[in-house]
Amino acid sequence: MHTMKISHQETYHHQTGALDTDTRQLIKCVLGQCTGLLKPRWNESKALSTMSRVVGQLLEKHRYTYNGMINTLYVDDRGDDVKFLSAVAHIIFQDGTVNWGRVASLTSFGAAVCQYLKDKGRDNCVEVAGEEISAYLVTHHKDWLVKHNSWLRSNGFVEFFPVAEPESRSRNIIMTLVGLAGIGAAMTLLVM
Structure with a gap:
């Protein structure tokens, strides 16, 4: 009987391929649910x-903040272009710290943008926003996601957010975004 030895690199590539698919599916489903689509x-x-x-909890608690950020980013003037979500993601993770709270904060801001765009009759932007957020995560933080047990094939995300209040884990990220939203120079990068 011949046994195949699977290398660590082959296992990693299999995990990251599944991670790409899982991430896209998860983010798009969450945004679709948040918009009622x-x-x-x-x-x-x-x-x-x-x-x-x-x-949902983050959206409920930080609706005012998210709406202010949407106005600051001139979302109405961008048509169907949601590339600014990657720029916001870069700001969230600019200090090099990656954690589930920041991933949830990015997703909740994306959900607020999608709700806003859906209300403007731009339902197609939900799919594009989901792709933008998931592409950012799997491009820039794939290793971290794999190392921390990702979400659909493991329970890293689920274990981080037991049925409890996510507020304490996300408050600092949201406060950082609020601070940046008030600084015109930082936001100029997002307007371009």
Whole structure:
């Protein structure tokens, strides 16, 4: 009997390929649910139900802040271009710290943008925003996501956010965004 030995590198590439797919699916589903364009299913994954719960709580608590940021970013003037979400992500992670609270904060801001755009009749932007956020995460933080047990094939995200208040884990990130939203020079980068 011949046994195949799978290298660490092959295992990593398999994990990261699945991670790309899982991330895109998760983020797009959460944004779809937050906008009402996608209804929750009774058999959804723990990661999806956890992310939906956390994002919903953050949206409820920080609606005013997110709306101010949307106005500061001149979202109405951008048409269907949501590339500014990657620029916001760069600001969130600019100090090199990656954690689930920041991932949830980025996703909740993306959900606020999607709700705003849907209300303006631009439903197609939800898919594009989901792609923008997930592409940023898997491009810039893939190793971190794999190392911290990702979401759909493991429980890293779910374990970080047990059924409890996400506020304490996300407050600092949101306060940083609020501070940056008030600084015209920092936001100029996002307007370009």
